[in-house]
Amino acid sequence: MLRKILIEPDPILRKKCDPLENVDTTTKKLMDDMLETMYSAPGIGLAAVQIGILKRIVVIDIAKGEEKKNPLFLVNPEIMHRSKKTSVYEEGCLSLPEQFAEIERPAECTLKYLDYNGKEKQLKADGLLATCIQHEVDHLNGILFIDYLSKLKKDMIIKKLVKKKKETERVIV
Ligand code: ZN
Numbered sequence: 564m565l566r567k568i569l570i571e572p573d574p575i576l577r578k579k580c581d582p583l584e585n586v587d588t589t590t591k592k593l594m595d596d597m598l599e600t601m602y603s604a605p606g607i608g609l610a611a612v613q614i615g616i617l618k619r620i621v622v623i624d625i626a627k628g629e630e631k632k633n634p635l636f637l638v639n640p641e642i643m644h645r646s647k648k649t650s651v652y653e654e655g656c657l658s659l660p661e662q663f664a665e666i667e668r669p670a671e672c673t674l675k676y677l678d679y680n681g682k683e684k685q686l687k688a689d690g691l692l693a694t695c696i697q698h699e700v701d702h703l704n705g706i707l708f709i710d711y712l713s714k715l716k717k718d719m720i721i722k723k724l725v726k727k728k729k730e731t732e733r734v735i736v
Contacts, residue, residue: 566600566614577705580617582639586681597622606657608695610702621699638677645669652694654708
C-alpha cells in the first residue's frame, strides 16, 4: 500500500524515533509499504518517520534503473564507526522535493541492525550507500540534510517548500 510522504516543514520530521523490540508481521507489512512507496516516488531511501511513523525503520535500494532491485531493510540501525575520510554527494530527500545540496559526510561507516527477518546483521558501507545510510539514520533522529547547510541556504529551501505547499493547497472553484 502506498503511503503519503510528509513534506518539510512538518514537526513530525523533527521527532526522535523509537527503537523496536522485535520484527513482527506488522513491522514487515510496514516495511513492504515503505519499499513500495519509495520505489513509486521514486527514491533510494525512506525512513518510517517520513510516512509519519516514529519507529527506527529504514528501507534503501541504490540499484539504478535497469539494475536488479536490491532492497535493504534496516531496523534499529546503529552506526558504530564512521571514517575520518569524507566524501561529498549532491543529496536530495523525498521530504524536500526538488531541493538538492552538496553534503560532506564520512566516506565509510559500519553499522549494526536487524534485517527483514529480525536477524542481527552488520554492514560496512562506502560510496553512495554510506551516504544514503547516514542520511536515513539522521531521519530517525529528526535531522534533515538541510541542517548541515548555512542558515541562509537552509531558510531559502524552507521558504521555497512553504510556498510550494501553499500552491498545492490552493483550490480554485
Ligand atoms: Zn531524506
